[in-house]
């Protein structure tokens with residue numbers, strides 16, 4: 437038995453919002469792979485839960501009229517990886533979430549939970565930051581959209597307001613068009629381990645594949661929340677595709693990141709793998725985009 | 730201490746091909762309900778925090794650790810446990826027999842969980858490489874066998890079901 441005070445099961449999004457307003461102290465539960473574990477550990481013992489697990493309208497990936505890619509917040513990791521739209525437009529996200537935990541966790545865990553937990557090591561988070569994802573929240577006043585970088589407030593805290601739930605993650609057309617990316621999860625084990633560092637890079641090349649039009653890079657566990665390395669991005673924009681650029685780009689990430697010492701890894705080591713991962717992920721992204729270096 | 734509100738709810742689901750109905754405590758995990766109310770004792774309680782895979786069951790064809798799944802979420806779902814693999818007279822299925830033949834079982838605590846993940850793998854009808862199989866089986870911990878025999882049992886059954894010769898390693 438879980439030590440919960442009460443369970444409220446939402447029937448649809450409107451009902452979830454009503455339950456949130458009626459029980460402001462209650463915690464939202466989606467797939468439950470964070471919430472139930474923390475309840476077992478005593479961290480969330482005795483709380484009330486609002487379950488949104490039954491909201492099938494929040495599952496699945498679709499393309500909106502203006503080309504925006506819409507990922508329902510309850511879409512599980514395994515469904516994201518298998519989805520043809522994800523494979524076509526943002527394959528790196530499918531690859532990143534295919535490195536979460538193990539197969540059962542990938543059937544259980546949702547992308548909404550992976551972002552609403554505010555955890556810097558979350559395997560989807562760096563890629564979503566690197567692709568300027570937009571978070572859609574639905575509350576008493578309707579729908580509110582927010583860039584993912586603003587959604588994260590501090591470690592473990594995201595901007596979900598009174599009565600709100602997260603309903604989708606959106607990737608705008610300009611973000612995915614002709615863009616290719618690569619994610620590197622550095623962890624001690626290949627499975628069932630949390631990232632020591634997560635690095636997600638993506639690039640868009642010029643038509644002749646010789647120039648970087650846009651490069652973006654984000655890290656998980658390089659700071660209390662996932663973050664972009666803007667200095668490296670600015671450095672690469674408009675430059676010819678070369679090995680020297682890959683090296684300079686990777687070195688420049690040091691300007692923007694601030695990893696910490698933890699039992700998993702020392703600060704210096706995280707700095708080192710951040711540079712190395714940025715370089716490798718940049719090279720791989722360029723290759724995926726059809727460039728040579 | 731504050732008293733908990735005791736809440737019960739009736740859930741309807743299909744368990745190993747049979748429609749069932751039960752009134753459950755909303756605080757129950759699916760592991761609790763399957764073991765205590767349905768005597769599905771193949772569903773093991775290991776870590777109870779999603780790490781080991783001993784409690785794994787198939788929900789609508791996908792492997793889930795039932796220890797981090799609320800029993801009330803089973804409403805309308807198709808749930809399969811190891812018990813559902815047996816033939817009408819208790820015959821073992823091909824994958825169970827392969828675990829026996831390959832000595833992929835020692836204490837047996839991890840076995841039901843592994844076998845249900847293997848069922849999801851086999852029912853995909855795909856042919857996987859050894860590395861892919863290792864990744865697909867990586868959500869289970871086994872303290873006894875060292876995994877190699879488990880991998881071989883799954884691989885052998887995969888080739889058998891695909892009607893192909895198993896390549897010699």
Ligand SMILES: Cc1cc2nc3c(=O)[nH]c(=O)nc-3n(C[C@H](O)[C@H](O)[C@H](O)COP(=O)(O)OP(=O)(O)OC[C@H]3O[C@@H](n4cnc5c(N)ncnc54)[C@H](O)[C@@H]3O)c2cc1C
Pocket residue numbers: 463464465466467468469470471472473488509510535536537538541544545546547548549550551552553557558559560596600601602603628629630631778779780
């Ligand atoms: C064994 C194990 C291994 C794991 N390995 C990894 C790993 O390698 N990488 C990784 O990134 N994660 C890992 N996780 C963590 C977890 O699986 C993920 O964070 C997952 O995405 C959580 O999703 P969920 O739906 O299960 O979340 P839940 O537990 O239901 O919720 C998580 C948090 O988000 C909130 N929430 C969820 N959905 C919404 C919503 N739509 N609107 C508002 N708030 C919401 C909840 O209130 C809660 O605070 C692991 C977990 C386990 C148990």
Ligand code: FES
Pocket residue numbers: 773774775776777778779780781782783784785794795796797
């Ligand atoms: S008992 Fe459920 S995963 Fe260990």
Ligand code: FES
Pocket residue numbers: 833834835836837838839840870871872873874
């Ligand atoms: S056979 Fe004993 S844990 Fe696997």
